[in-house]
């Protein structure tokens with residue numbers, strides 16, 4: 454156990470959640486897989502130190518609770534605080550989309566996979582906006598696939614620590630602060646965010662656009678640059694229409710729409726969703742098609758396990774509603 458670890462395997466939180474293993478340590482918290490002694494299921498336990506200056510778990514709990522019942526959202530199982538840490542317990546999901554992309558041979562997804570997962574992400578973004586919050590850290594590692602046969606084809610939105618309420622009590626858009634501190638992740642941040650402007654609904658959609666480009670091409674032009682100002686300048690100079698050559702023609706309208714939005718504007722989610730659906734239909738992409746990580750790599754040797762997988766894939770193609778066990782579970 455490293456000194457910074459707030460828990461170790463075997464610890465039991467609130468007489469109910471027994472820690473199994475650490476699965477992540479992000480910028481603000483630690484994530485553990487734990488066993489729920491009550492439901493007998495494995496769950497995700499996210500903690501932040503009570504001493505940490507930047508406390509974000511309260512916001513995480515607020516947003517997660519408000520999102521309950523919406524699609525693409527983990528189930529909230531509990532939360533609390535003690536003298537050492539704040540914690541939240543939620544359903545456990547599978548691999549995040551950053552890991553899945555990096556595990557691809559060419560570090561990118563096919564257009565079929567990219568469009569179908571991005572359409573799900575757009576739905577998730579619309580959901581968080583519908584409850585009056587911005588996510589403000591839309592990036593591949595904040596989306597994970599379900600881990601069970603029943604949900605392994607569904608994308609789940611994670612990490613509401615940087616969320617912010619953008620509506621006031623009347624439901625109208627809050628007045629923008631003249632200057633706001635930068636929030637988010639440099640690679641996927643909108644140009645507005647780089648300029649420390651108050652973020653709005655369109656900024657989450659800009660991050661989705663950058664994610665989609667990275668899914669399809671495997672990279673963004675500023676991938677190697679760490680400095681926030683330098684990346685901001687590069688984004689400002691970059692002719693974003695260059696990205697369109699990698700995307701179906703419908704995405705010209707997608708880009709034009711997000712470019713047209715101002716701080717108070719409500720995005721036309723229906724238009725954006727229809728562009729995904731049109732491009733998916735025009736390319737005859739079927740919802741039942743396997744995602745890239747569910748397929749075998751071409752050079753993989755046929756082993757008894759991969760033969761089993763092949764049979765499952767064939768069955769999956771025949772039974773589109775029957776999810777398969779994804780390859781990494783075999």
Ligand SMILES: Nc1ncnc2c1ncn2[C@@H]1O[C@H](COP(=O)(O)OP(=O)(O)OP(=O)(O)O)[C@@H](O)[C@H]1O
Nearest residue numbers: 477479480481482484497544545546549594611612
């Ligand atoms: N419910 C969950 N089920 C499975 N894995 C999860 C879950 N929540 C988080 N993780 C994993 O832990 C990683 C970090 O989680 P999260 O983004 O919530 O924490 P964070 O401390 O805010 O991290 P970061 O600062 O990197 O965004 C995720 O990318 C994901 O791989």
